[in-house]
Amino acid sequence: MSRRHHPRKVVAPPAFKGYRPYGTSVDSQGEVELLYEEYEAIKLADYDGMLHREACMLMGISRPTFARIYESARRKIAHALVEVKTIKSVYGNASFDKNWFSCKSCHALFTMPRQIDDKTCPMCHTEEIIFINEPK
Ligand SMILES: [Zn+2]
Structure with missing residues (x-):
């Protein structure tokens, strides 16, 4: 039973269901689940180059919450890259307009x-x- 959080505004869901490693001698070692709001945090901060204080307003959450989601997203992606894991995008606590x-x-x-x-x-x-x- 997962705890429901205050919904995080996400403009658009990711345009993929997942990423899979290729060109490796190691078989994919499981998967990490990247939440829609984690994808959004990465997109806003690292792709759009938005400041955290702007990005958190766009997502309708506090700055510490944004920082936590962003950190979690980066940790998951890093684990996926280093440990040859598949990245699967999952819903999380997103809300859409x-x-x-x-x-x-x-x-x-x-x-x-x-x-x-x-x-x-x-x-x-x-x-x-x-x-x-x-x-x-
Ligand atoms: Zn179609």
Whole structure:
């Protein structure tokens, strides 16, 4: 039973389900679970070059909480690299402003109003789409 935290605002879910090592003589030694909010923290701080005090406001959390999530993300990624682990992206405590869907067939990531009746993938038009705004 995991404790529910205050939701962390995430703009968009990661556009991948995971990363797998290749070109190694060692078989992948298990996996690390990177939470959506950890991905977001890395993206904001290291990719967008945002200051922590700006990034925490965007995610609707305190600066110490942001720092903890960011540290956790970096530790997990470092472990994955050094210990040849697969990185798997998982939901965590994310909250989104938009309704996000992913396509089972072409893996496209897109938003649309949830109340639309005809829900198909805008890329390949399959009906095999998954609503991803909630933990699996
Ligand atoms: Zn599709």
